Each structure stands twice: as structure tokens, then as C-alpha cells.
Amino acid sequence: MILLETKGLTANYGQFRALFGVDVTLAAGETVAIIGANGAGKSTLLRSVTGILRNDTGMVLHRGEPIGAMPAETVMQRGIAMVPEGRKLFPSLSVEENLKIGGQVRKAVGPWTLEAVYDLFPILREKRNVPGTALSGGQQQMVAIGRALMSNPEILLCDEISLGLAPVVIRDIYAAMPRIKASGAAIIVVEQDIGRALSVADRVYCMMEGRVTLSAPAATVSREAIHTAYFGDAA
Amino acid sequence: MIWIDTIVQGILLGGLYALFAAGLSLVFGIMRLVNLAHGDMIIFAAFAILLITGSVGLNPFLAALIAAPLMFGLGWALQRFVLNRVLGKDILPPLLVTFGLSVALQNGLLEAFSADSQRIPAGPLESASVDLGIVTVGWMPLLTFATAIAVIIGLNQIFYRTALGRAFRATSDDPVTASLMGIAPKGIFAIATGLAMVVVTIAALYLGMRANFDPSIGPARLIYAFEAVIIGGLGSLWGTLAGGIIIGVAQTMGAAINPEWQILAGHIAFLIVLLIRPRGLFPRAVD
Numbered sequence: 001m002i003l004l005e006t007k008g009l010t011a012n013y014g015q016f017r018a019l020f021g022v023d024v025t026l027a028a029g030e031t032v033a034i035i036g037a038n039g040a041g042k043s044t045l046l047r048s049v050t051g052i053l054r055n056d057t058g059m060v061l062h063r064g065e066p067i068g069a070m071p072a073e074t075v076m077q078r079g080i081a082m083v084p085e086g087r088k089l090f091p092s093l094s095v096e097e098n099l100k101i102g103g104q105v106r107k108a109v110g111p112w113t114l115e116a117v118y119d120l121f122p123i124l125r126e127k128r129n130v131p132g133t134a135l136s137g138g139q140q141q142m143v144a145i146g147r148a149l150m151s152n153p154e155i156l157l158c159d160e161i162s163l164g165l166a167p168v169v170i171r172d173i174y175a176a177m178p179r180i181k182a183s184g185a186a187i188i189v190v191e192q193d194i195g196r197a198l199s200v201a202d203r204v205y206c207m208m209e210g211r212v213t214l215s216a217p218a219a220t221v222s223r224e225a226i227h228t229a230y231f232g233d234a235a
Numbered sequence: 236m237i238w239i240d241t242i243v244q245g246i247l248l249g250g251l252y253a254l255f256a257a258g259l260s261l262v263f264g265i266m267r268l269v270n271l272a273h274g275d276m277i278i279f280a281a282f283a284i285l286l287i288t289g290s291v292g293l294n295p296f297l298a299a300l301i302a303a304p305l306m307f308g309l310g311w312a313l314q315r316f317v318l319n320r321v322l323g324k325d326i327l328p329p330l331l332v333t334f335g336l337s338v339a340l341q342n343g344l345l346e347a348f349s350a351d352s353q354r355i356p357a358g359p360l361e362s363a364s365v366d367l368g369i370v371t372v373g374w375m376p377l378l379t380f381a382t383a384i385a386v387i388i389g390l391n392q393i394f395y396r397t398a399l400g401r402a403f404r405a406t407s408d409d410p411v412t413a414s415l416m417g418i419a420p421k422g423i424f425a426i427a428t429g430l431a432m433v434v435v436t437i438a439a440l441y442l443g444m445r446a447n448f449d450p451s452i453g454p455a456r457l458i459y460a461f462e463a464v465i466i467g468g469l470g471s472l473w474g475t476l477a478g479g480i481i482i483g484v485a486q487t488m489g490a491a492i493n494p495e496w497q498i499l500a501g502h503i504a505f506l507i508v509l510l511i512r513p514r515g516l517f518p519r520a521v522d
């Protein structure tokens with residue numbers, strides 16, 4: 001079943017057009033990777049889905065219903081949670097409060113509780129009373145992921161969770177992915193790190209300059225196809 | 236001996252100023268909105284309490300209990316239907332709107348209640364006092380101060396111990412990310428202004444029982460509230476109490492030297508603190 005779909009999605013920042021008719025789908029239980037160079041429009045795509053950037057012409061569908069004109073809080077309450085680019089923890093909140101706030105409005109029953117998140121990222125249990133922003137980058141990323149999980153989302157959107165982190169830290173964070181997948185959420189991972197993205201994804205989209213340039217199963221896609229889609233023919 | 240008495244009276248007076256300031260501090264802390272009509276809203280609430288006590292013959296504390304939810308509703312609606320529309324990157328539109336509201340409230344109250352001085356009758360409480368050994372203090376100032384502390388504790392409990400308070404702090408940090416948590420920032424702002432109006436009602440109760448008031452005195456209350464908030468450091472409620480106390484003590488000491496100096500001494504104390512600590516006594520760590 002298709003949970004999420006964009007149809008000819010366009011997005012603008014003032015006069016500047018960042019997306020030119022993007023079509024992507026996400027099925028129940030599936031993990032999809034969206035890769036692309038810096039500025040390709042990946043974050044803009046996620047912002048359009050979450051309602052931070054609004055569009056009004058039925059270009060984003062959740063379970064077949066148009067959600068593009070809904071405010072972000074309404075979209076989130078439908079079960080679409082976001083791990084935003086740059087983690088965006090709340091500086092005034094402790095680690096535990098950052099986690100709790102993720103699940104305080106949408107209180108869906110499901111596998112994710114405070115304890116389950118602490119089991120997924122045990123270091124956070126130790127640091128539960130520290131201000132979220134006092135943690136290392138990798139730990140902050142764990143909080144951002146846990147915060148999104150706390151609402152037991154049907155769809156989890158992850159924007160560059162490896163950005164700016166050391167390889168060993170990225171490995172730790174990606175080690176949690178199988179358990180998140182197993183909990184039932186459909187996942188979109190946006191990445192510049194192609195290898196990481198392909199390691200967890202069922203399907204992959206590549207974006208370039210606001211357009212989807214490749215759509216393929218992750219297991220069989222060739223390096224050449226990705227290279228062309230990522231950098232363009234001229235590269 | 237006289238100085239101890241003066242200082243104690245000043246500290247207690249600071250409780251009243253902290254009550255004036257707490258609502259202002261709350262709203263500013265959550266949405267960076269400076270409400271220039273804050274003082275006039277206190278006067279408006281005082282008239283509302285007066286009206287309820289007068290028409291039904293109620294005890295003023297009970298009247299305030301009735302006025303508080305009405306004021307919450309008014310604050311909620313004001314934020315929801317007016318102020319939310321003008322909040323944005325530019326700080327000028329909300330200033331203009333609340334300034335306009337201040338003028339409208341003053342004129343509306345003048346029209347409805349005339350320029351006559353009014354007082355909320357508090358019965359024997361008005362003159363009762365208690366002997367604390369070295370000083371004798373009135374029950375009313377004592378009760379005002381205790382209420383200020385209770386209000387600050389209550390607001391801090393809401394802020395740091397409840398899901399609503401978590402949403403207040405998160406929205407204040409970053410409204411866009413808060414919306415990704417399912418929180419509607421504009422709804423949070425409306426609740427915050429409603430809550431501020433409950434505090435305004437409490438401030439109005441003591442203002443009206445302690446002294447005469449008329450429709451024109453709102454702006455001066457706003458100034459005291461501002462000074463208390465800024466001395467305390469934006470966003471800290473205990474700092475706001477400290478700010479209120481500093482102004483209160485400066486005023487009573489000024490008045491003890493020369494009655495004409497009371498108000499001026501408060502403003503001078505404010506300027507001195509601002510010169511020494513431009514960010515206030517207890518600035519927020521994160522800003």
C-alpha cells in the first residue's frame with residue numbers, strides 16, 4: 001500500500017524555484033533513500049511533505065488524502081515525524097524533555113516509549129538530565145531520532161542524519177536503523193553518504209537540481225547509474 | 236530602625252511590582268512580544284473586579300476568581316485573532332497594535348467609568364497590620380508579597396514540570412521545530428497570553444485593593460513592570476521579583492528622604508542597574 005506520494009511537486013523560496021515536479025512514493029514498511037548533492041532539493045522535498053513549506057494543489061498525498069496545505073502540526077499528528085537537518089534540539093529542554101516532547105501531542109500506542117528509546121541509545125539514559133545541546137553531535141543526533149520515534153510515527157523522515165559526524169559515530173547511528181525498520185515505520189532517509197543510504201534502503205531516488213534523476217531498487221542499482229544521476233552527464 | 240522599616244516596606248512593595256511584571260515577562264519570554272497595553276489591561280481587570288464586587292456584593296478575592304477565567308478568555312482571543320496576525324520577524328507591527336490597544340483601553344474605560352478614582356473595597360484587611368518585632372507591616376502588603384511568590388512558584392511549576400510548560404519552552408526556542416512535534420505555535424501563544432491575563436487579574440486585585448486607580452494610570456504600571464523585568468534579566472521570573480524589590484526599596488527609601496523623590500528614586504535605581512548590568516541581574520543562559 002502506498003502511504004506517501006508526491007505528484008509533480010514544486011516548491012519555491014520567493015522567486016527561486018527549488019523543486020520542478022518531483023514524483024516519489026513510499027509504501028508501508030518500506031525504506032527509501034533519497035540521495036543527491038548539496039542543494040539538490042532533498043531537504044526542500046522533506047519540508048514540503050511535513051508542511052513547513054506549504055503547497056495547495058494536492059501535490060502531497062498521505063494515504064491518498066491531500067496534505068500539502070496542512071500546517072506542520074497537523075501533518076505530524078497524522079503520523080509523519082521528522083528528524084530535521086541539523087538535529088534542531090530544543091536548547092531549553094533536557095535530553096529527556098526533548099524526547100518527551102516528541103510524543104506529547106500525538107500519543108499513538110506502539111513500540112516506542114522513553115525506555116525503548118533509551119534501550120536503542122543507552123548513552124541517552126545516562127545523559128537524560130543534561131541540556132540536549134550540551135551533548136556531542138552524534139548524541140544529539142540520537143536524541144533527534146528518538147524524539148521523532150516517541151510519537152510512534154507511521155512514517156519517519158530523516159534528513160542527513162550522518163551530516164558532520166565521524167564515521168564511527170555514523171556507524172553507531174546506522175546500527176539502530178534495522179531496529180527502527182523492524183518496529184514497522186516506513187522510512188525516508190535523505191543522505192549525501194550514498195553507501196550508508198544504500199545499506200539500509202529498499203529503493204533509492206537520486207535528485208539533482210530540483211528533479212528526480214533516478215529511481216531504482218537499492219540492491220541492483222549500478223554505480224554508473226548513480227554517478228550519472230548524482231553529478232549529471234557532463235561529469 | 237526607621238531604615239529597616241523603610242526597607243521592609245520597600246521589599247513588600249516590590250511584590251506588587253513583581254505581580255505587575257510577571258505577565259509581561261511570561262509573554263515576552265515565550266513569544267518576544269512586548270505588550271504596551273499590559274498596564275492598561277491591569278486597570279481593565281481592576282475595573283472588572285470592581286464591577287463584580289459592586290454588582291453582586293462579592294468579596295474581592297471571589298470576584299477575582301470569577302474575573303480570572305474571563306480574562307484568560309479575552310487574552311486567548313486577543314492573541315488568537317489579533318496579535319498572532321502581526322507577530323513576525325519585524326517587531327514594529329505588534330508594538331503598534333498593542334500601543335493602539337493601550338489607547339483604546341484607556342478611552343474605553345474613561346467612557347465607561349469616568350475619570351473618577353476608584354477602589355476595590357477590601358474591608359478590615361485594608362488597615363490590619365501585624366507586629367513582627369522590629370517592624371510592623373500591613374497585612375495587605377504582606378499578602379501581596381506572598382501572592383507574588385506564590386504566582387512565581389506556580390508559573391515556574393507550569394514551566395518546568397508540565398507538558399504545557401515544555402511546549403512553552405520549545406516554542407520559545409524554535410517554533411518551526413515545535414510544529415514538527417505536533418505543537419501549534421499560535422495555539423501555544425494564545426494559551427500563554429491567556430495565562431498572562433490570569434496573572435494580570437491577580438495584579439489588578441492587589442492594585443485595586445491597596446490604592447486608588449483610574450483609567451489613566453495603566454502606562455505608569457507598565458513602566459514599573461518593564462523596569463522590574465529588565466532589571467531581573469529577560470525571561471527569569473525570580474529575577475523579575477528581584478527587579479520589583481529593587482524598585483520598591485528604591486522608592487520607599489527615596490520617599491523617606493523626600494516624599495517627592497519616591498517615583499524618581501525607582502527610575503534612578505533602574506538606570507543604575509542597567510549601567511552596571513546591561514543584560515539584567517539574571518540573564519537567561521540561552522538566548
Ligand SMILES: Nc1ncnc2c1ncn2[C@@H]1O[C@H](COP(=O)(O)OP(=O)(O)O)[C@@H](O)[C@H]1O
Pocket residue numbers: 013016018036037038039040041042043044045
Ligand atoms: N530558505 C531558503 N531560502 C532560499 N533558498 C533556499 C532556502 N533553502 C534552500 N534553498 C535553496 O533551495 C535549493 C535546494 O536546497 P535544499 O533543499 O536545502 O537542498 P539539499 O537538502 O538537497 O542540500 C538550493 O539551491 C538552496 O540554495
Ligand SMILES: [Mg+2]
Pocket residue numbers: 042043044085159160
Ligand atoms: Mg539538505
